[in-house]
Amino acid sequence: MTHLQDQQPAYTAPGEAGPDAPVAPATGSDDSEALCEQVTRAHAERATLRIVGGDTKAFYGRRVDTTQSLSTTGHHGIVHYDPVELVATARAGTRLRDLERALADNGQRLAFEPPYFGDDATVGGMVAAGLSGPRRPWVGAVRDFVLGVRVITSEGKLLRFGGEVMKNVAGYDLSRLMVGAQGTLGVLTEVSFKVLPLPQASACLRLELPLPDALDRLAAWGREPLPITGAAHDGEALHIRLEGGEGSVSATRQRLGGELDEPLFWSQLRELRLPFFDGAFANAADRTLWRLSLPALARTPALDGDWLIDWGGAQRWLQSPTGSGAEGHHDIAIREAAIAAGGHATRITPVDDENSPFTPLPPVLAKYHRQLKQRLDPQGIFNPGRLYADW
């Protein structure tokens, strides 16, 4: 068992150096001026911009038809990382794997377990996409760990919201608003995260159980303080991940039973690389992959296709036979079933059509979304139509 204090933090200056000493030497390259200029020019020319990080999540959302693209990859590097403060700040074009490596070197991590979908995934793209991994229900989502951002507005101004402190309620929380906004409200240039120590112990279990029984057990276990940080059902078995102190992990392992399982399961689940997903991606013509976000204990909607359950039931992947037409009856049935179950459905397999893969918003919400977009990006420069066709 190694504790953090045994390790040499790579980025911290010695504590004795005093508060004015830089906490972390900035590395990488600062391209923010050029990015601001490009936005200012686009604003003046009434052009539109597709914001591109590693371009690994382009499939997630509507295709953006713009006059130019703006690449963040020249703007990279970890700006500050102070393990003692549990805070790391990185430029948007930093590769996610570089940030996570620096954290791992100090025994820490991004607890929300972001999917990569490719080696080139950037910090900015990850935050803009707002996707969280299998740990999400127990530990939190991307937005729960974002402390601050720097963002380029549609007029080309570089502004700062939030910061590097754990608590900050001055003004509106624009940092969290940017998470999952898919770059439609501004260009992220820098993000500060709360980071957490790696757990002292972990274990992965596999319990052969049908899904309804699995959900019942999860509900019962959920009422106890067990160190569960992953619960997925692949159609045959319930997979459980435990992370925490040595004592609680080994006691819980004994209690839950089942057989020991490979940790690889969880990274493959996060990256949608389990055999279940191969089917969907290999046969995109006649299989469509949907993501249903539902209350964890919701009954499985009566829909055709194969299911894989993650997030203890709160995230359900459906591989369904592709419906006829762009947004065929079948697609509408899936959306309606998800709404009836108290959640929503997102089409993951891209389809070349006008429809958004995201569930349409109810009218009042749609109105305030449009007004917010209109106020923050009046000319519609950034990723027009990325989330929904009309803005």
Next chain:
Amino acid sequence: MELLYDERIDGEIADVDKSALMAAILAVAPQLTLLDREEDLRPFECDGLSAYRVLPMLVAMPATLAEVEALMRVCYEHAVPVVTRGAGTGLSGGALPLEKGVLLVMSRFNKILSVDADARIARVQPGVRNLAISEAAAPYGLYYAPDPSSQIACSIGGNVAENAGGVHCLKYGLTVHNVLSVDIVTIEGERMTLGGESLDTPGYDLLALFMGSEGMLGVITEVTVRLLPKPEVAKVLMACFDDVELAGKAVGDIIAAGCIPGGLEMMDNLAIRAAEDFIHAGYPVEAQAILLCELDGVEADVQADCERVRDLLEAAGATQIQLARDDAERQLFWAGRKAAFPAVGRMSPDYYCIDGTIPRRELPRVLKGINDLSAHYGLRVANVFHAGDGNLHPLILFDANQPGELEATEALGGKILELCVEAGGSITGEHGVGREKLNQMCTQFAADEITLFHAVKSAFDERRLLNPGKNIPTLARCAEFGAMHVHHGELPHPELPRF
């Protein structure tokens, strides 16, 4: 006094005929309780920041959603500002009324609608007290984690509007981390739900945007919170230090060791003495600082963590370390901390609570700065500190009856907040900007950033009728009162447009 609404720099508010307005409201909501006699309005003239008082034109106490909607529609049509009030425990004047406005009091929305133990959620009305949620969840072994010291009184609606925190936030998060959805009535009287029982919803994260928005974007009419299973055991270590800086460093050592305590709080000598005198918690009155460190979880882990933390505290120079013997002593240790504000209140005719945040590494420098400022203004300051997450609560002791002391106190408070911003922190960690910290907002944010905040506001409330003159200063105010703007090293712009 600049704390009261100033139409010249906070924006003009139209005059309305009170009786015509009352008639219009009662025409669409005949059962709605409206108060307009001075003696009925008096109890609502201030929130927890009681130095500032304004009588509202009218108090409305709706009991149904339909009444809230009807009220909002009429106020929108008549361009009458609406200030929403929960329990009125806010410490930044967020619920300070307007003399030309309606005060919408949500205290009748006080029902717990459901507790679902399997799903671990509770649906409650916004006027429900924070502690009442944990009490309702207790039979199922569950609780609602954010625990502001005011939890016996403050409402969950007010908690959402302030993104309230508590002594257990380092590990369990703030309000924003523990709320699944809120129902909103907009200024135009429309209903919408932000978030949901699923873990995400399509579109923007408006739920996060509304957290801490201080009643500026809509009225919260229902809240669904996440409940957590109660930890099996919780133990508290109290460590004494004869030097505040050493205590500050010990906090960093604990976290650097990969340990996230359930709570990690610090008090300085003046706060220790005040609390001990009031609660008799067994605090050592001669210590310069104490740390309270709560470790919770399953028995085996907590034992191991306690030993680890004890070693760290010893190495960090603690003069005495005491493990609460049993749950009663643990509660007592916390009772002293949770009563710190009123305890300090007993030492002085008045006290003023400041709420800055800083990166923890800056603690020694900022504490020294506060000491120097305290000496300069000739006012005593007691320090209570959510040490784990860098949230300082310096309490300034003063006597409002001494001419000039209130003004000196405000000036000292403002300086402390500027010090926090300079150190890379924020002017408020949990109490909000409200009416109180408008001028300091100009210190923390540049004009363009403030302009963007106004853009967000206008997306939800174009006519600026929801709680005007709170949370975000006008640029005119920043031009007049904005202190030296230290953000980005820029200076204030004298040529700022005024509106």
